[in-house]
Amino acid sequence: MKLRTLAGIFLGLSLVYGCGEGKKEEPPKENTEIELKETEPTSPRKEEPVLPETLATTQEEMAPANESAKPTSKAKPAKEKGATVIGEVVDLVSYATSGVTAKTAEGKEIMMASIQGGNPLGILERGTGEVYIVTMKQASTSANATLQQYIGIDIAAKGDVYRKGGQQLLVLSVIGKSIK
């Protein structure tokens, strides 16, 4: 009888949290101020299609990345210009395989070892729990070198977002500390 009650509780919990959606983080609190820093201005990336110098901020300015691109999750656009992502820098591999973030000293150490081994850093968005691969708009600096400075800090990043093949990519133009 007791076991049946416990089983009922767990079933209830499973339904409430929902399978496959993963652990939801608390939604982002309104950021009143965002301190942003321009990334090093240098020569533009060769292989990129024309990227505007100024950042677009409205939905109207969004354009499809490519005809074959399919929107991934929840009908998000394949390309989103001038998007702002607020969250934290994570090592994409450590986070995906074991949920490691830089919130603890051990986590930071694991991340540093992982990126030294050649794994890419990315951004874990606060609120949605979605992960972004990051590349620099200006090709002269590697994304890892830039993001490394922000490990363990809440950040705000601005750039164009591309969605394809189940991944999200942020072409970073501006990054800074996020200040509440």
Next chain:
Amino acid sequence: MKKIFLIMVSATILCLTGSAQTKNATIIGEVIDVVSYMTSGAKADSPEGMEILRASAAGGNPLGILEAKTGKIYLVTMRQANTPAKETLLQYLGQRIAAKGDVYKKGGSSVLVLTVIGKSIK
């Protein structure tokens, strides 16, 4: 009854931690530079494409695998941490490959922890 209870406990834990893992998966597809492919669809199917990919990868962008069947992109890391995935994958640029390893999915991203890779003969 006990079995049902244990299954429910495991399912609840899996749901709450939010990580999904597929052990020993095989992915057939091609090696791509994730950034070039996502931004402009560039692949290593021409000498120009190959050049773009090499330049992008040399600039620090990650290489990955584009699964032929599903069009899904996998970031790749090596099970043995002493070799960077990029070094291994660079040898297979522009080739149809078969890769084996554990797949982790979290935050919408898929990562393959690579154990075996080779040319696909299919």
